Amino acid sequence: MGWLPIFKKEMRLYFGSPVAYAVATFFLFITAFFFAPSFIQYAEFSLRAAMQPQMGQTLNATENILRPLTYNMAVVLLFFIPMLTMRLFAEEKRAGTMELLLTYPLRDGEVLAGKFLAALCLYALILVLTLFYPATVAWFTKIEWGAVLSGYLGLLLIGAAFLSVGLFVSSTTENQIVAGFGTFGALLALWLLGWFADSAQGALRTAVQQTAIIEHMDGFAKGVIDTKDLIYYLTVIAFALFLTLRSLESKRWRG
Amino acid sequence: MIQADHLTKSYGPVTAVQDVSFTVDKGQIVGFLGPNGAGKSTTMKILSCFMPATGGRATVAGFDVFSQSLEVRRRIGYLPENAPLYADLPVAAYLDFVAEAKGVARGLRRGKVADVMDRCAIADMQHRLIGKLSKGYRQRVGLAQALLGDPEVLILDEPTIGLDPRQIADIRALIKSLGGQHTVILSTHILPEVSMVCDSVIIIHRGRIVAQGTQSELVQQVFPAARVEVEITGPADAIGQALKSIPGVTAVEAVAASDGTARFVVEAPRGRDVRGEIPKLVTARGWGLLELHTVGLSLEEVFIRVVAGEDHAPQIVESVQETA
Secondary structure (H helix, E strand, O other): OOHHHHHHHHHHHHHHOOHHHHHHHHHHHHHHHHHHHHHHHHHHHHHHHOOOHHHHHHOOHHHHHHHHHHHHHHHHHHHHHHHHHHHHHHHHHHHOHHHHHOOOOOOHHHHHHHHHHHHHHHHHHHHHHHOHHHHHHHHHOOOOHHHHHHHHHHHHHHHHHHHHHHHHHHHOOOOHHHHHHHHHHHHHHHHHHHHHHOOOOHHHHHHHHHHOOOOOHHHHHHOOOOHHHHHHHHHHHHHHHHHHHHHHHHHHHHO | OEEEEEEEEEEOOEEEEEEEEEEEOOOOEEEEEOOOOOOHHHHHHHHOOOOOOOEEEEEEOOEEOOOOHHHHHOOEEEEOOOOOOOOOOEHHHHHHHHHHHOOOOHHHHHHHHHHHHHHOOOHHHOOOEHHHOOHHHHHHHHHHHHHOOOOOEEEEEOOOOOOOHHHHHHHHHHHHHHEOOEEEEEEEOOHHHHHHHOOEEEEEEOOEEEEEEEHHHHHHHHOOEEEEEEEEEOOHHHHHHHHHOOOOOOEEEEEEEEOOEEEEEEEEEOOOOOOOHHHHHHHHHOOEEEEEEEEOOOHHHHHHHHHHOOOOHHHHHHHHHHHO
């Protein structure tokens, strides 16, 4: 149960400072920019469709508004997740509080779990706030909640994967800005792998494609929960957290 | 309770601590004394399991600080140099976090936190953000977090730094009261602090232990002879001769002489007190005794002698005391 005090402390720090509020506002503001135009456009389309019945068959609110929104939110995460994680270890090291933290009777894994779960919890809370968008659409027309929730599961997983990468980068530096930009760079690299896949051939192409982090959002956004995608994200999370743990433990060896 | 065997720590090519060995018994308060950069903090970081030693080993309460770190950490309270704390947390919330992290049971936590805040006199600031506190308060919050969980061993790196004189007195009294049940190891470069608070002293200089023992042991070790300094009006030569003639006196050294008065340092073996005979001698000859005091009895003089290798300790001691 050693993770619990760390979790509570991180939550207090998130909500006791402007961090949580600023980050939530930023995320909602940006995603609203993606949501509002497609929502208005869809409204106009459906108005025209009311006059031309054959056009109405292609209209699907889930497909036309919410699925692109899921993608766009995933893109915004690239910028947003580093802001949540950059502080977590870097600031403790800079302020010297790490010295105290590491001399409390807590295992390194517990410290890491507390921090990871706190960041994940804050992220999940912000995701819940964005349920406002599908709820707005659902107010006017029928949507496929199953597909929407599958998209959200995808967002939760890709977010958790980003958070673990962010934690690892933060554990390697004592400069928050370096941690933030480093995380952003690492995530961007994972993201852009998909582009390089196009210029590769055969098995290499498949390998690169399967490593690209965004590829695995596809299924979730469509409403298909594939074990392959689930395992991909869980593997990324486990691997990044494992590296973070090693990075923390190395402190005890090297001093 | 604490045992260090040939501890060595190097940061790359720089050796911060070299071959440091000492033992601290249960309930003792030990002072770590040394100039800045002598290796005090490094030794404490090793003992608190924050940093591994490059060589040698250390045990706290019988557990190895490296291989049984978790067991050691359950038994220590550590106050690092400059008391690093979370600036964005209020004092009470911070201490509650520490209590929980140290595994204080849920039901006891509130009481324990209130208790340490009381002992460190910070209860009136409990709702303030730590970042808004003055240095003295922050230092005391740091001490409070070390005391939480009733650790058997307290490792305090410069606990009184940044405090005003009254707070220093309070904290010293608090630390002194911890002796007996708790084993305390504290570092400082304030010499009077050690004589006031500590049972024994370890003097560390350039990464090595140069002297250790109780205060009186150190004094005897460093100054095997008792020294008395006198200032007498009269003919210097005659006075010197007369002082030498006192039975038991082994050496008389003229320190300074100016028109009509002379200063001497008289050495005699320990246990042979010549202070009673000097005034008699002086009055019998019709000279005037202006001053008489013992030298080489305080920790300051020991420290200066051991660390700086200075001969004329007293003059330097005064400046040390002022900065303290």
